[in-house]
Amino acid sequence: MTRKDQDKGASPWLVLGVPIALGLAWVTQGTGVIENDLERNIWIPDELTMPLQVQAAYNGEQIFFRYRWPASQPHVYHDMLRYEDGEWIRHGRSVPGPDPDGTYEDRVAMLVDDGGVPDFGRYGGYITVGDQMRFFSNSASPADVRAHPHLGETLGESDVRKYLPATRSDQNDWRSVVDADVLQAQREAGYFLDLWHWRAGRSNAIGASDDQWVGDYRHGDAGSGPFTTNWDGDNSQPRWMLDPDQTGQRALRWEDVTSGGVDFDGIYYLSEDNRTDFDPDHDWQNGDVIPRRLLREPAGSRGDIRVHEGPARWEDGYWDVTLIRDMDTRSPLDDKAFREQGVYDIGIGVYRNATGSRWHYVSHPYTVGLGREADFQAMAFDGDSPDWSNDWFDMTLFYPGQVDWPLLVSRAHAGAEDIAEGKPVRPRHSEKQLALYGVEMEFNDAITSRWLMTLIAGLIAMLGTTLALLPSFRSTRQGDRS
Known part of the structure; x- marks a missing residue:
């Protein structure tokens, strides 16, 4: 075979292989x-991270936590009913x-532990994010949750929310709730x-503040x-x-709510x-707004946490919120008691910019000490209200994405x-890295798919080039030489 014949044999592979590879590369990149x-x-x-400042103080009877964070505007309206052409939307x-x-x-939400959940002190809120959580891309269907004997039939729920690892027998299956007597124990x-x-809102x-576990x-x-449904x-x-x-009014106005x-x-x-009873015969106008939530005085253990010195306010681009609670509420199945010389694990989440559900910013786990060494100290004081002369403790919160404990x-x-070896997350990963x-995990499937397509494009290009050049390296007989 002459050199000319070899070149002719190489051409089809170059003509086919290179355009295909370039096409795949364009699609993937x-x-x-x-x-x-x-x-x-x-x-x-x-913004994937945001700052938060925290202080804590106690007087032997009550404990105070103060939170300060930036927000471009306050969002206090929540779940509203707007009148439009005869309907409440x-x-x-x-x-x-x-x-x-x-x-x-x-x-603002703060998780607190006294050592009863050891992994929380090492990995923070990550341990509460289980399989197929609400608003994940693979979230469990409401029908499946409602049909579940514990979450649906016993609790009356229709979605999967925060839970701790040991409450499930299989970390990869939200359905695997352990027996009721084990949960109680x-x-x-x-x-x-x-x-x-x-x-x-x-x-x-x-x-008031809500109090949960x-x-x-x-x-x-x-x-x-502190609220119920107005519907x-x-x-x-x-x-x-x-x-x-x-x-002096029966309703708010939509233009004020959205201003x-x-x-x-x-x-x-x-x-x-x-409030007063709703009047269906009133001459309601388009744009009239009534809150769908009625605020009420909380009662029992759920009403233990209050806003110190009245409602918190947003001012000059910042929320400044101080919460107060008895150090020991005497509700050991609902609350963690704070005691002198105690050290407690906390993790804080902030919602701003009209977001809810999993679209929040969260902190690493930190410790707060009452007279003992910790990441930051709660200030001891006498009297009814702290003067906040102690320094702020600065945190950086981060957007956690779709990362769950099973992963x-x-x-x-x-x-x-x-x-598995119990090494904590904070010394190993910064907030930006997390x-x-x-x-990355939000787009894991798409990233993996693009990576595979890029790999295939590269292999096709390599194969086409190799096949095109292969004739040039074949051994030839003496008579074939020019």
Whole structure:
């Protein structure tokens, strides 16, 4: 075969292989995979981290926690009913990312442990994120949860929320809830997390905070919470409205609700103190708004946490929230008691920019000490109110993405062996690293698919080039030489 014949044999492989490889390369590299996909419950915040300042103080009877964080505007309106052409339309459901109308409240939530949940002190809130959680891309279907004998039939729930690992016999299956007597024994042994949960819309206006706990699910403490539902399902209308004799109005206005501002001294909420029965015969106007949540005085163990010195306020771009609770509420199945010389694990989450569900920023686990060495100290003082002369403790919170505990303890996670050995997360990963890992896991399937396509493109290019050049390296007879 002559050199000319060899070149002719090489040409088809180059003509076919190189364009195919370039085409695959363009498909795999020409478009990005990091983009919001609300149908798959994916929305990535512009900022992956945010600052939070914390202080703590105690006087022997009560303990105080103060939180300060930046927010471009306050979001205090939550779950509203807007009148439009004869119908009351709901705004403010949980959605992926920010609520488009801004009708989702700001929040701060703090998990507390006294050592009863050892992994919490090492890995923080990650241990509460189980299999097929609500608003994950693979979240469990409401029908499956409602049909579950414990979550659905006993608890009456329709989604999977926070739970602790030992409440499941199989970390890869949210359905594998251990027996009820085991759950009760765990709780009595202190295997639960105390949850302080301040809500700008559903508690703050009446100086209250929600009080919950996490075990097999995210539960409310015994008693009644600071809000209930203002909706008459039989008649498709609110149950209550603002009392015009007290407030001078029956409803809010939609343009005020969506303006981005709030008059903290005015009327922006519906409570037991300013309500009256709904009047269906009133001449309601398009744009009239009635809150779908009625604020009420919490009772029992669920009402243990209050906002110190009245409702918290947003001012000059910051929320400043101080919560107060008895150090020992004498509710050992609901709360973790604080004692002198105690050291406690905490993890804090913040919701801002009208986001809810899993679209929050969370902290590493930290320790707070009452007279003992810890990451930061609670200041001891005499009297009814701390002067906050102690320094702020600065934290960086991060967006956690779709990272759950089953993933972290699986072979798919390079650090699973470290977790098995009990090595804590904070010395090993920065907040930025965890945020980027969280985003990566949001798009893990797409990233893996693109990687495989890129690999195939490279292999095709290599194969085409090899086949094209192969004739040039074949041995030739003497008579074939020119």
